[in-house]
Amino acid sequence: MSTIAFPLRHEPDPVLNLEGLSVAYRMPDGWRRVVHDVSFTVRSGEVVTLVGESGSGKTTTAQAVIGLLPSNGRVDAGSIRLNGTDITGWAGRRLDAIRGKVMSLVPQDPGSSLNPVRTIGAQVGEILELHGLRDRRERQARVIDLLTRVGLSEPAMRANQYPHELSGGMKQRVLIAIAVALRPKLIIADEPTSALDVTVQRRILDLLDELRAETGTAVLLVTHDLGVAADRADRILVLKDGRVQEQGPTRVLLERQESAYARRLLADAPSLLPPKQRSVLPTAEVLVRVEGLHKSFRVAGRPSVAVEDMSFSITAGTTHALVGESGSGKTTTARCLAGFEYGESGRITVDGVRVFGLRGEALRLFRRNVQLVYQNPFTSLDPLQSIGHIVGEPLLNFERIGKVERLERVHAMLERVGLPADSIARTARSLSGGQRQRVAIARALILKPRVLVLDEAVSALDVTVQAQILRLLDELQQQLGLTYLFVTHDLSVVRQIAHTVTVMQAGRAIESGPVAEVFTHPQADYTRDLIAAIPGRGLVPRTHPSPTYARAAE
Amino acid sequence: MTTFDLFNARDTTPRLRLVQLQPTLILAWAIMALAIAWAIAPSLFTPHSGTVGIAGNQLKAPDALHWLGTDEIGRDVLARIIYGSINSLSGALVAVSVGLAGGTALGLIAGSLGGRVDAFVMRMVDVLLSVPGLLLQLSIIIILGFGTVNVAAAVGATTIAGFARLMRAEVVRVRRTDYVEAAFGSGGRFWAVLGRHILPNALGTVIAYAALQFGSAILAISTLGFLGYGTPPPTPEWGLLISEGRKYLTTAWWLTTFPGLAVILVVLAANRISQSLQRTP
Numbered sequence: 027m028s029t030i031a032f033p034l035r036h037e038p039d040p041v042l043n044l045e046g047l048s049v050a051y052r053m054p055d056g057w058r059r060v061v062h063d064v065s066f067t068v069r070s071g072e073v074v075t076l077v078g079e080s081g082s083g084k085t086t087t088a089q090a091v092i093g094l095l096p097s098n099g100r101v102d103a104g105s106i107r108l109n110g111t112d113i114t115g116w117a118g119r120r121l122d123a124i125r126g127k128v129m130s131l132v133p134q135d136p137g138s139s140l141n142p143v144r145t146i147g148a149q150v151g152e153i154l155e156l157h158g159l160r161d162r163r164e165r166q167a168r169v170i171d172l173l174t175r176v177g178l179s180e181p182a183m184r185a186n187q188y189p190h191e192l193s194g195g196m197k198q199r200v201l202i203a204i205a206v207a208l209r210p211k212l213i214i215a216d217e218p219t220s221a222l223d224v225t226v227q228r229r230i231l232d233l234l235d236e237l238r239a240e241t242g243t244a245v246l247l248v249t250h251d252l253g254v255a256a257d258r259a260d261r262i263l264v265l266k267d268g269r270v271q272e273q274g275p276t277r278v279l280l281e282r283q284e285s286a287y288a289r290r291l292l293a294d295a296p297s298l299l300p301p302k303q304r305s306v307l308p309t310a311e312v313l314v315r316v317e318g319l320h321k322s323f324r325v326a327g328r329p330s331v332a333v334e335d336m337s338f339s340i341t342a343g344t345t346h347a348l349v350g351e352s353g354s355g356k357t358t359t360a361r362c363l364a365g366f367e368y369g370e371s372g373r374i375t376v377d378g379v380r381v382f383g384l385r386g387e388a389l390r391l392f393r394r395n396v397q398l399v400y401q402n403p404f405t406s407l408d409p410l411q412s413i414g415h416i417v418g419e420p421l422l423n424f425e426r427i428g429k430v431e432r433l434e435r436v437h438a439m440l441e442r443v444g445l446p447a448d449s450i451a452r453t454a455r456s457l458s459g460g461q462r463q464r465v466a467i468a469r470a471l472i473l474k475p476r477v478l479v480l481d482e483a484v485s486a487l488d489v490t491v492q493a494q495i496l497r498l499l500d501e502l503q504q505q506l507g508l509t510y511l512f513v514t515h516d517l518s519v520v521r522q523i524a525h526t527v528t529v530m531q532a533g534r535a536i537e538s539g540p541v542a543e544v545f546t547h548p549q550a551d552y553t554r555d556l557i558a559a560i561p562g563r564g565l566v567p568r569t570h571p572s573p574t575y576a577r578a579a580e
Numbered sequence: 581m582t583t584f585d586l587f588n589a590r591d592t593t594p595r596l597r598l599v600q601l602q603p604t605l606i607l608a609w610a611i612m613a614l615a616i617a618w619a620i621a622p623s624l625f626t627p628h629s630g631t632v633g634i635a636g637n638q639l640k641a642p643d644a645l646h647w648l649g650t651d652e653i654g655r656d657v658l659a660r661i662i663y664g665s666i667n668s669l670s671g672a673l674v675a676v677s678v679g680l681a682g683g684t685a686l687g688l689i690a691g692s693l694g695g696r697v698d699a700f701v702m703r704m705v706d707v708l709l710s711v712p713g714l715l716l717q718l719s720i721i722i723i724l725g726f727g728t729v730n731v732a733a734a735v736g737a738t739t740i741a742g743f744a745r746l747m748r749a750e751v752v753r754v755r756r757t758d759y760v761e762a763a764f765g766s767g768g769r770f771w772a773v774l775g776r777h778i779l780p781n782a783l784g785t786v787i788a789y790a791a792l793q794f795g796s797a798i799l800a801i802s803t804l805g806f807l808g809y810g811t812p813p814p815t816p817e818w819g820l821l822i823s824e825g826r827k828y829l830t831t832a833w834w835l836t837t838f839p840g841l842a843v844i845l846v847v848l849a850a851n852r853i854s855q856s857l858q859r860t861p
Contacts, residue, residue, distance in 0.1 A: 402758065408781065409759075419763065419766055422772075423769070469762070
């Protein structure tokens with residue numbers, strides 16, 4: 027671990043010091059406190075991570091530090107000291123002088139954080155201009171320097187490009203260039219890689235690490251991924267419901283957790299768990315067969331290949347995972363299997379039925395056996411319908427049964443997926459993300475299909491909820507003998523759920539085989555890259571803490 | 581992460597509280613309720629007659645007996661406004677119903693069937709939109725003949741295009757959502773999915789637009805009444821009242837001002853209500 031530079035000899039002055047910080051939001055029924063009594067320090071050159079699930083107050087804490095709370099938020103109590111100066115409650119004007127110069131922000135979503143109508147160069151140059159660099163030519167040179175520094179290829183050309191011409195990872199590099207432009211003492215990175223692929227994520231985090239080592243900048247990293255925290259942080263703060271559950275040096279915290287919540291969070295992080303051993307019964311029949319699948323789309327008038335010569339098969343009752351980065355064609359393959367897209371050549375058979383020939387009523391009947399669960403549970407449920415309607419709808423389509431019987435089956439299904447009985451009359455709006463995904467699974471399973479296609483079905487969920495859903499899917503598979511096609515970009519999840527895996531890159535299958543084999547003996551370079559990029563690797567907690575870190579903990 | 585929080589926070593807010601915080605919305609509903617009450621039971625609100633004048637009482641300025649004054653043949657202006665509301669409101673209601681029904685049907689067909697049907701329907705709508713509204717209304721009235729219902733139908737016909745465009749856009753948007761695909765995926769037939777998911781979800785915005793159109797329809801009907809194509813005198817109608825008062829603009833300001841104010845207030849109220857419908861679908 028090159029990133030750990032824990033101060034043992036001397037204690038540098040803290041760059042950031044939070045003392046009993048409390049933040050409240052104004053709601054229609056009064057002020058509601060969302061961050062309670064948070065205290066921590068960040069020293070020069072140190073990486074401190076705030077870890078927690080959505081709603082834990084980690085982003086709010088970071089926003090309070092840089093003075094970017096939403097207009098209905100305020101710091102209720104406590105103090106924020108930056109370099110020894112109390113900046114609590116400073117007005118925006120006053121903060122402007124230090125934002126960018128003393129502390130800066132790397133925002134969460136690179137896609138929406140750059141102005142689409144201005145060039146990259148102009149946007150990086152803006153911060154230099156705001157803080158006093160008037161000379162245009164000098165500014166231009168500095169911009170190109172910075173773009174080079176954050177690892178953009180052909181920086182002179184990039185400076186004249188617009189955000190839409192850059193990929194997500196490149197945009198994040200530009201934002202980092204803006205953040206480090208004036209060599210601030212503190213960089214606040216709010217989920218800087220959550221919207222990026224794993225391999226890009228690793229490169230971005232490596233870049234932040236390098237810049238930190240080079241200039242001694244302190245980093246406050248906000249993340250929901252304990253694996254990222256384990257890899258990158260000197261110290262970790264675990265937040266839940268706006269309270270610090272636990273804080274300590276990374277090693278110590280990973281080895282021994284004081285709070286029950288930190289233990290649970292650690293137990294649920296797929297990247298920190300040992301792989302589950304699953305074997306495929308050799309006698310079982312092959313249920314799904316994909317052979318030579320080829321599919322292209324027209325993008326801006328030109329054909330663009332999405333899937334090329336894709337083949338794999340799934341044994342009944344097992345889980346096959348499709349892994350790859352965004353744009354690798356994994357979702358297209360899944361949608362072809364579910365009958366929502368048609369391949370141009372090749373064929374897919376489910377239980378001997380060829381999918382591509384199906385039209386009209388035959389396709390409708392086919393769907394009884396193959397169901398798709400979507401990535402985003404917030405868009406896959408009709409906002410106007412009650413949960414009972416949503417889950418009962420497939421029955422309306424296929425089975426001529428009375429209302430009473432239908433309700434009974436919906437009730438049984440909701441119980442099966444672990445939803446409270448009173449949710450039947452509620453709308454999706456009142457449910458959490460995890461509960462919504464349970465509804466989507468209930469809707470998919472009520473017809474007792476044989477194949478379930480899960481398109482990034484757990485990617486949008488917090489680790490704890492993710493772990494619950496994965497357990498549920500596992501149980502259902504064992505009880506009902508379901509066959510899963512599991513599409514994901516997260517290799518650590520694959521290790522937890524799948525029997526076999528196909529790794530995809532640019533529309534092609536790179537590698538295929540049983541999960542254990544692919545993980546232990548990857549053949550393709552790309553697979554090795556992907557495995558190496560899983561955050562938190564090699565940090566499986568040991569039983570005995572090393573003496574150095576035990577001392578540090580005291 | 582933060583957006584997720586806000587989502588939940590907004591969700592737990594009770595509806596009633598939102599209404600309490602919006603006095604202008606309450607005022608808008610009060611104005612609308614009063615106008616509807618006038619239309620249903622005008623005699624409860626005024627002792628005077630809306631059509632029969634009293635001799636020797638001509639062109640009286642507003643006073644304690646005639647709050648809004650009297651007109652050139654001694655009829656109480658307030659009574660004329662109150663009795664006239666039925667004509668203006670029912671006309672607007674008919675107009676909006678015609679537009680809503682016709683436009684929604686066209687938009688739904690175009691948006692859900694797509695392809696050539698879509699192209700054909702939308703080009704027809706474009707043609708309809710390219711003709712100035714007033715010209716179209718006048719042509720329709722000349723074909724159908726004068727009268728309250730005909731004016732309303734003409735006003736309604738010109739709004740079909742707007743409704744159709746909006747409805748089509750909404751249908752296209754809803755059709756692309758995951759939940760509609762999921763409904764097809766769970767074995768839904770075309771018409772079932774259309775009725776269960778696409779229509780209800782698309783209708784939210786269109787209903788808000790209908791409330792907005794209600795205001796414009798009152799205005800359009802008043803315009804046609806003012807031009808003399810609407811309800812024949814002596815039946816009171818707000819546009820007609822303004823038109824009749826025009827001759828006495830210099831001597832009796834109340835003849836035009838108060839009916840005009842009634843039109844403005846009801847139109848504003850309809851707009852405000854439409855806005856609130858848009859916000860809470």
